[in-house]
Amino acid sequence: MPNLIRELRRREVFRATGLYVGVAWILIEVASVLLPAFDAPDWVMRTLIIIAIIGLPVAIVLAWIYDVTDKGIEAQGDPTDTVIVPFGARKMDFAVIGMLSVALIFSVYLNITGIRSTVTEEIEPVSVLIADFENKTGDELFDGTLEQALQIGIESAPFITGYRRDAALRVALSMQETNNILDEATARLVSVREGIKLVMAGGIEEKNGSYTLYVRAVDPKGGEVLASVDVGAKSKLDVLAAVGTLAGDLREELGDDSLDRKKLVTSETFTASNLEAAQAYAKAQSLQYNGKYEEAMSFYQGALDHDPNFGRAYSGLALSASSLGRIDEANELWDKALENLDTMTERERLRTLGLYYSRVTRNRQKSIESYRALVEKYPADDAAHNGLAIQYFYSLDFENALKAGGALLEIYPSSVMGRSNYALYAMYASDFETAVTEAKKVRDLDPTYFKAWLPVAAKALADGDIGAAKQAYDSMSQAGGRGELTSALGRADAALYSGSFEAAGEMLRQGIGQAEAAGSQYYLSTNYVALADTYVLEGDSTAAIKAVEAALAISGGLSRQVPAALIYLQAGDPVTAKAIADELANSLQPQSRAYARLIDGLIALDTGEHVEAINLISAGARDADLWLLRYYLGKAYFEAGYFAEALDEFLACIDRQGEAMSIFLDDLPTYRYMATVPYWLGRAQQELGMQEAATENYTAFIKLRPEGGPLADDARQRLP
Numbered sequence: 001m002p003n004l005i006r007e008l009r010r011r012e013v014f015r016a017t018g019l020y021v022g023v024a025w026i027l028i029e030v031a032s033v034l035l036p037a038f039d040a041p042d043w044v045m046r047t048l049i050i051i052a053i054i055g056l057p058v059a060i061v062l063a064w065i066y067d068v069t070d071k072g073i074e075a076q077g078d079p080t081d082t083v084i085v086p087f088g089a090r091k092m093d094f095a096v097i098g099m100l101s102v103a104l105i106f107s108v109y110l111n112i113t114g115i116r117s118t119v120t121e122e123i124e125p126v127s128v129l130i131a132d133f134e135n136k137t138g139d140e141l142f143d144g145t146l147e148q149a150l151q152i153g154i155e156s157a158p159f160i161t162g163y164r165r166d167a168a169l170r171v172a173l174s175m176q177e178t179n180n181i182l183d184e185a186t187a188r189l190v191s192v193r194e195g196i197k198l199v200m201a202g203g204i205e206e207k208n209g210s211y212t213l214y215v216r217a218v219d220p221k222g223g224e225v226l227a228s229v230d231v232g233a234k235s236k237l238d239v240l241a242a243v244g245t246l247a248g249d250l251r252e253e254l255g256d257d258s259l260d261r262k263k264l265v266t267s268e269t270f271t272a273s274n275l276e277a278a279q280a281y282a283k284a285q286s287l288q289y290n291g292k293y294e295e296a297m298s299f300y301q302g303a304l305d306h307d308p309n310f311g312r313a314y315s316g317l318a319l320s321a322s323s324l325g326r327i328d329e330a331n332e333l334w335d336k337a338l339e340n341l342d343t344m345t346e347r348e349r350l351r352t353l354g355l356y357y358s359r360v361t362r363n364r365q366k367s368i369e370s371y372r373a374l375v376e377k378y379p380a381d382d383a384a385h386n387g388l389a390i391q392y393f394y395s396l397d398f399e400n401a402l403k404a405g406g407a408l409l410e411i412y413p414s415s416v417m418g419r420s421n422y423a424l425y426a427m428y429a430s431d432f433e434t435a436v437t438e439a440k441k442v443r444d445l446d447p448t449y450f451k452a453w454l455p456v457a458a459k460a461l462a463d464g465d466i467g468a469a470k471q472a473y474d475s476m477s478q479a480g481g482r483g484e485l486t487s488a489l490g491r492a493d494a495a496l497y498s499g500s501f502e503a504a505g506e507m508l509r510q511g512i513g514q515a516e517a518a519g520s521q522y523y524l525s526t527n528y529v530a531l532a533d534t535y536v537l538e539g540d541s542t543a544a545i546k547a548v549e550a551a552l553a554i555s556g557g558l559s560r561q562v563p564a565a566l567i568y569l570q571a572g573d574p575v576t577a578k579a580i581a582d583e584l585a586n587s588l589q590p591q592s593r594a595y596a597r598l599i600d601g602l603i604a605l606d607t608g609e610h611v612e613a614i615n616l617i618s619a620g621a622r623d624a625d626l627w628l629l630r631y632y633l634g635k636a637y638f639e640a641g642y643f644a645e646a647l648d649e650f651l652a653c654i655d656r657q658g659e660a661m662s663i664f665l666d667d668l669p670t671y672r673y674m675a676t677v678p679y680w681l682g683r684a685q686q687e688l689g690m691q692e693a694a695t696e697n698y699t700a701f702i703k704l705r706p707e708g709g710p711l712a713d714d715a716r717q718r719l720p
Helices: 002-010 013-037 042-065 089-113 115-120 146-154 165-174 184-194 236-253 275-289 293-306 311-323 327-339 346-361 364-377 382-394 398-411 416-428 432-445 450-462 466-477 482-497 501-518 521-538 541-554 558-570 574-585 590-606 610-623 627-640 643-655 677-687 691-704 710-718
Strands: 066-069 072-075 126-130 160-162 198-207 210-218 225-233
Touching: 013 042, 126 146, 126 165, 126 184, 146 160, 146 165, 146 198, 146 236, 146 275, 165 184, 165 275, 184 198, 198 236, 210 236, 225 236, 236 275, 275 293, 275 311, 293 311, 311 327, 311 346, 327 346, 346 364, 346 382, 364 382, 382 398, 382 416, 398 416, 416 432, 416 450, 432 450, 450 466, 450 482, 466 482, 482 501, 482 521, 501 521, 521 541, 521 558, 541 558, 558 574, 558 590, 574 590, 590 610, 590 627, 610 627, 627 643, 627 677, 643 677, 677 691, 677 710, 691 710
Parallel strands: 126 160, 126 198
Antiparallel strands: 066 072, 198 210, 210 225
């Protein structure tokens, strides 16, 4: 043994091993910090450690066989040979000791400062569904109250997001698994279907005036209890505060290390100061979710009667008032909600601000900022990801809408709404393959989700397959309700696109009857707008004006005002069109101002002011780069004799035809606006001497207008 140790020393094996261990140690410590920062998968770190371990015996063997001398790396010689180490034996010892010391110091530093833990520790997002509490007290005041308070409390953890209980009930009803009760068994079934990771089931008991609250977190698939907590309340007045403590205990059990017990008071878990307000708020939320806005407003007001500083009740009341068209009242209520922002949790504040900027001021950029902050602070918040994606969408930033929508699906792949929105974003971005693929996934999750047929119809129309588009709309009608109403509009829109004006008019008149029977003012006015377009195509300006006036009498909004202005212009009434433009110009919303400039530009175009028209419409496109502005800008360039510029705009219309599927971004079909693009593209190509391409486009347009018409007849005459 002494001879072996002596030989190991002579062959520098101990020095080489020490040097190897020091270098490997430092490399692994550095990798433990850098790899998580670049989102490297866990297997990369494991592989590095395995390589380092395997490399140790290899280094020992190499040190035994080879030696580093002043002449370079050589095979070990006779023990009597004199070996000259390049740096000297003592210097090599110091180098090894120094390397090991650096490795030790670096490791201790990382552990003391917590750098490694702060970089690598990341809790996976958790979605939670809270089942109905088992109320053993006999006091109805606790029914539906504690669940809402607990959800807001646990959502203060950045990685937890509560699944809407009313949405879960709707899913359960579609599965025929409940009679309006969300007990633990039903909640687990819904969670398995929706991909929810945890079910929380609990209850409340009373004994001699004091209360005990208990909750357990359950794996919905296997039923395993992952966490269980209980707290006491000395009296009924202390129950909400006890829910706050319960929420804090659950957050800690689930791994939340951001909890500040000093701040864990009732206002941090639920913004109402008493049970009556909390119960009324919970009922109002459910009613609002199910579209019962009048009843919801009554319960929101009841919550405010019990707690006048209940900020979220004001915002809920404002949303319901806005949905009922009571805009002035809604604006006053939003002001009250903003006054009470300090009564909300941070999560509630950001959600409220995101909604306010979106619904009231239409300030998309501020809304995006709020939702970005919400996503950064609460990465598991599905409403935050969805809200951010929607704001990007309405800002016409379809690329970022897809990214934000994709981020939501990475966390919640079973979200029907999230995947449907993702499919629609792809459709608007003219990525029809992705849109159809994702829409199929939506129908697999929920066959009744009618919007999942819209991308199918869009792709069929883009491919020129009118029959397939009609089949998609027929399938959509099977969903009932809004599916039937949208389907009727879609079939009429496809008929208008393909030149079947008489059939389209009949469909729309039937659609008006359907919308009236359903009590839907939105669909009713939209049908009247499409009917007005039909009359224009048939050359009946008087009937078109009557139809559009009927639409405007029912409801306003861009999807009614803009087509109305276009129809007034076509009917020779620029004064009324100008009045609409002036109203739109006074809006903070860029899209409204863009359409105002479009109308002003078309008025100028009608009077022969071509350059002024181009300038106005171009300015509108800078406000909001909308499909309809590109279409009319192409026509303005053409009439002004700028055929290359016109060609570019019409090609852009084809590249962006997904937007034409619903030019007002409300998911209601308007593909009929695409019908004349091939004709105008052909005209521009012909003027530029591109006769073969022009002929191809004329032929495509004539195929869409087999029954003729002024433009179709002109296209036939232009064929060689």
